[in-house]
Amino acid sequence: MIQYIIRRILLFIPTLFAITVISFIITRMAPGDPAELKAGAGGEGGQRANQQINEQIIKQIRAQWHLDKPIWYWTVLTDEKDNNGDLKSISDRLTFHWNGTQNGYHLWMADVLSGNFGNSYQDQRPVMEKILERLPITATLAIISTFLSFIIAIPIGIYSAAKQRENSKVDKSVSTTLFILYSLPNFWIATMLIIFFGGGDFLAWFPNNGLHGNDYPYGSWMANTGDLLWHIILPIFCYTYASLAYLSRQMRGSMLEVIRQDYIRTARAKGLSERIVVYKHALRNSLIPIITIMAGILPSLVGGSIILETIFSIPGIGLLEYNAILARDYPVVLASFMITAILTLAGILISDIMYSVADPRIAFSKREG
Amino acid sequence: MSNETKPYTEENEAGNQPLADTLVEPSNVGHEYLIGQQTSQPAPLPEVIPSGETVEESKRLAARKAVTQSFWSLVRHQYKKNRVAVYALYVVYFLFAVAILADVLANDKPLYANYKGTVYFPVFKQYLVDLSLDRWSPDLVTADWKDLDQSGDLKSAIWPPIRYSESNEDLENALTPPSSKHLLGTDGIGRDVLSGMIHGSRIALSIGFVSMFFAIIIGVVLGALAGFYGGWVDSLISRLIEIVFTLPIFFLIITIVAIVQQGSVWLIMVLIGITGWPGVARYTRGEFLRVRNMDFVSAATALGFKDARIVFRHVLPNSLAPVLVTAAFGIAGAILTEAGLSFLGFGVPPTVVTWGSVLNDARNDIHAWWLAVFPGLAIFLAVVAYNLVGDGLRDALDPRLRD
Numbered sequence: 001m002i003q004y005i006i007r008r009i010l011l012f013i014p015t016l017f018a019i020t021v022i023s024f025i026i027t028r029m030a031p032g033d034p035a036e037l038k039a040g041a042g043g044e045g046g047q048r049a050n051q052q053i054n055e056q057i058i059k060q061i062r063a064q065w066h067l068d069k070p071i072w073y074w075t076v077l078t079d080e081k082d083n084n085g086d087l088k089s090i091s092d093r094l095t096f097h098w099n100g101t102q103n104g105y106h107l108w109m110a111d112v113l114s115g116n117f118g119n120s121y122q123d124q125r126p127v128m129e130k131i132l133e134r135l136p137i138t139a140t141l142a143i144i145s146t147f148l149s150f151i152i153a154i155p156i157g158i159y160s161a162a163k164q165r166e167n168s169k170v171d172k173s174v175s176t177t178l179f180i181l182y183s184l185p186n187f188w189i190a191t192m193l194i195i196f197f198g199g200g201d202f203l204a205w206f207p208n209n210g211l212h213g214n215d216y217p218y219g220s221w222m223a224n225t226g227d228l229l230w231h232i233i234l235p236i237f238c239y240t241y242a243s244l245a246y247l248s249r250q251m252r253g254s255m256l257e258v259i260r261q262d263y264i265r266t267a268r269a270k271g272l273s274e275r276i277v278v279y280k281h282a283l284r285n286s287l288i289p290i291i292t293i294m295a296g297i298l299p300s301l302v303g304g305s306i307i308l309e310t311i312f313s314i315p316g317i318g319l320l321e322y323n324a325i326l327a328r329d330y331p332v333v334l335a336s337f338m339i340t341a342i343l344t345l346a347g348i349l350i351s352d353i354m355y356s357v358a359d360p361r362i363a364f365s366k367r368e369g
Numbered sequence: 370m371s372n373e374t375k376p377y378t379e380e381n382e383a384g385n386q387p388l389a390d391t392l393v394e395p396s397n398v399g400h401e402y403l404i405g406q407q408t409s410q411p412a413p414l415p416e417v418i419p420s421g422e423t424v425e426e427s428k429r430l431a432a433r434k435a436v437t438q439s440f441w442s443l444v445r446h447q448y449k450k451n452r453v454a455v456y457a458l459y460v461v462y463f464l465f466a467v468a469i470l471a472d473v474l475a476n477d478k479p480l481y482a483n484y485k486g487t488v489y490f491p492v493f494k495q496y497l498v499d500l501s502l503d504r505w506s507p508d509l510v511t512a513d514w515k516d517l518d519q520s521g522d523l524k525s526a527i528w529p530p531i532r533y534s535e536s537n538e539d540l541e542n543a544l545t546p547p548s549s550k551h552l553l554g555t556d557g558i559g560r561d562v563l564s565g566m567i568h569g570s571r572i573a574l575s576i577g578f579v580s581m582f583f584a585i586i587i588g589v590v591l592g593a594l595a596g597f598y599g600g601w602v603d604s605l606i607s608r609l610i611e612i613v614f615t616l617p618i619f620f621l622i623i624t625i626v627a628i629v630q631q632g633s634v635w636l637i638m639v640l641i642g643i644t645g646w647p648g649v650a651r652y653t654r655g656e657f658l659r660v661r662n663m664d665f666v667s668a669a670t671a672l673g674f675k676d677a678r679i680v681f682r683h684v685l686p687n688s689l690a691p692v693l694v695t696a697a698f699g700i701a702g703a704i705l706t707e708a709g710l711s712f713l714g715f716g717v718p719p720t721v722v723t724w725g726s727v728l729n730d731a732r733n734d735i736h737a738w739w740l741a742v743f744p745g746l747a748i749f750l751a752v753v754a755y756n757l758v759g760d761g762l763r764d765a766l767d768p769r770l771r772d
Contacts, residue, residue: 011608018612026621030628176453179760183753185705187712188745191731200735208735303617307709311732321620322713325627333624340617 005353012345016338020112023337024105027330028071065121065331066107070099073106112338118331120324127335131317137211138304138316141232145239146297153244154290157251161286162278164256175252182245190238190311197234206234209313235312239305250293255286288358295351299343303336444690447765454761460754468570472496475531475564478514483524492529533561535568535722547739554739556730562739565722566747572723573751576638576707577700583642585696588649593688595650596657597680606654610647618644619706626715634717637710641703648695656688690766697759701752708748724748 062068075097101107111118117127156174164171194200198208207213213227258264259282267281268274302317309318317336324332449455473480478491491514497503505512515532517523531552539559547554553562595606622640626632660666661684669679710716711725712732719726724744731740 014608015611015615018608019616022612022616023621026625026628179757180753183701183749183756185708185745185748185752187709188728188741188748191728191741192745195731195735195738195741198735200738202738299617303620306620306623307713310713322623325624328627336620337617340620341615344615344617345611 001353001356005349008349008352012349015345016341019341020109020338021105023334024108025071027333028104030328030330065118066104069107070103071105072099073101073103074098108334117335117338120332121329122324122327122332127331130320130332131335131339134315134317134320135302137314138309138318139301141235141239141314141316142297142301142304144232145236145243146294148236149240149244149247150290150294153247154251154287156244156248158255158278158283158286160248161252161255161259162274165259171252175249178245178248178252181241182249184242186238186242186305187307187311189241190234190308193234193237194311207231208234211314235308235314238308238312247290247293251286251290254289255282258282258286285359288355291358292351292355295347295354298347298350299340302343303340444762444765448761451761451764454757454764457754457757457761460750461758464570464574464751464754467567468574471568471571473529475533475535475561475567476529477532477534477537479518479523479526479528482514482517482526484509484517484522486524531561531564531567533564535560535565536720537561537564544734544737546737553743554737556727556737556740557733560722562727562743565727566724566744569722569724569727569744570747570751572634572717572721573704573707573748576634576641577703577751577755579638580641580645580703581696581699583639584645584699585649585692587643588646588695589653589685589692591646592650592653592655593657593680593685596654596688597661597676597684599658603654606650610650613644613647616644619709622706622710623713623715626710632715632717634721637707637716641706645699645703648699649692652691652695653688656691657684660684660687691763694759694763694766697755697762701755701759704748704751704755 059068076094108118115128117131119125120127120130156178160171160174160178163174193206194208196202197205207230211228211231212224213231219227255278259278264277264282267277272281303321304316304318306318306322308314309316310322313319320332321336323329324336467474472492472495476492478495480490480492482489482491489509494503494505498505514523514526518526518528533551537560539555541559542551542555543557543559545551545555545559551561551563553566555561556565591606591609595603621644622637625640626636629636666679666683669683674683707716707723708725708728711723712729714729716725717723724747727740727744728748731737731744734740
């Protein structure tokens, strides 16, 4: 098993490498120079009086962020004319230029491998610090909504599957409802909730943005917690309903799969009640696929939802990413890409491992990565 | 793909006799379909049944029908049993009709007008003008047909049901709630919401279909290569699939659109397409792995056929069914992604009205409920319809669910 895990982790290396290259090159291809943006923003107060100083600042910033170096290990030059100004033959037009290790990608990667994701372009603070500061908010929301969707989805799934035998109408209507719920775009529901319950022309039951009211943090502990809960009800609902529907459908599907198997028929033939058959014999095996889905939430714990956090102005990682994109804060964007990718890969691996732990029939040696 | 499968589906349109009962062993369906294909290969078959056909010919056609009906007709029959999926298909047809007829349904030009004794069909004339096959006479180039109608210059005119184009700005009537004048209200710069939604269906559907087209081309080619050849090709392509699966796609698309700055509908289509293929590739790969080892493929190999022929004529037609399912879900996903992008303001340029961009306007004004309700309903309807079609198709293709 340990051998298997090590092999899988080694296979992640090329994937991660490709992801770093893709995301790095995308962010560097961008027109518009973050250094100029930065210098411009800083010089606004002085009316950009001194062009020279401004240029110096830009140069400094560029050097600091390795923007003055080539992007990649080599550069392909396309010169149509040689030194005398004559047209070159097609095969001579492309010349490779080896840049050595003094290139943007290498320097960035070296930093990342030593655990340093660089400083934010916006406020010069370390990217990791900014991300860690917002992690608790995003993670808390993700954990609450995951917990809720699991404890609601599993009974619904079982109920729907069990009902399929005796009364398929109930099962049909439950699964159609779940399907509709699953297809509801969360940004629409969020906007609707804000308009209809968040103090528009209709009801003003819930606050429509942020996590805290005006009294925070001066109220009592109880008042603060109550305030927080009051603020997160709408976001949590939006986070939860789709995954709830998805999980219920999975649960129903896996329950139906198990109920068709021979040992369930045996259990029924023994004369056991349907209740015992479902809850004692079928339930455990039908939970296996559900357990593995749990690992899939890892990236969302940290990635959050850009759309929902933006709509509800929740200062989590999704909003951080959104603002970073708007401000061309590439160190933050790159770090988010990396962290999400690593967690997604870890999630896949963990779910595979959990699958085999829950179901001993699955042998690692036979599985392909 | 179309060469192989189309004649069969067309055949099914004509005779949809349920054949499920005649099939004893449903899991053999794929086989029968193929055997039929193999035997029908040597003799090219006429597309249209000639009226004076000989007895032998009609027999042969009947035999072909029986064989060809077995797979897709069975799927049709299974699909029709699912009433919800059938209704979803009607919704899909409806959305198509709206998208195609958008200019006729909502336009600021009349369909027919008699202006100064000359008969015009302004909506259709505009098509020709756009294609530079025709031009407006000088007095009509910038004419507002509604003014002409009101001032009585038009002797007679037939107007579309909604007399606004999606881009008609009217700042005096900005942000008006639904009324008899604007059935679904107006947005922040006075554009008619209903007209915007009718024209937005074009964007939504074309983004869904074009991006899925890209995704299917890439996915089927890579999945087929991986599944058919295996070995290092397979592991390379599997890594590629893993890479795209691992990337945070939505975040990536937002980043690229923000970087490019000038978003366009095509950019969004391409981005959704080139990030949406791994699902298709995985299914195709799986199907190829399954079909590759079947007897008829061995037979084709033994006959000395080239790889290309085996892949395109024998394996691919038998592997496409699951791809259709992913395509249906993919279209729903693409519509949702585009709406999400436009909602965040990262989608199409601001002059293009899409469902997502109307919904985005609702964020700016908490009182404008009509800007949230209607476009959201449209997005939801499209997404749920394509999802249900995909779901129905998957169930119809699943031999275990047949009875």
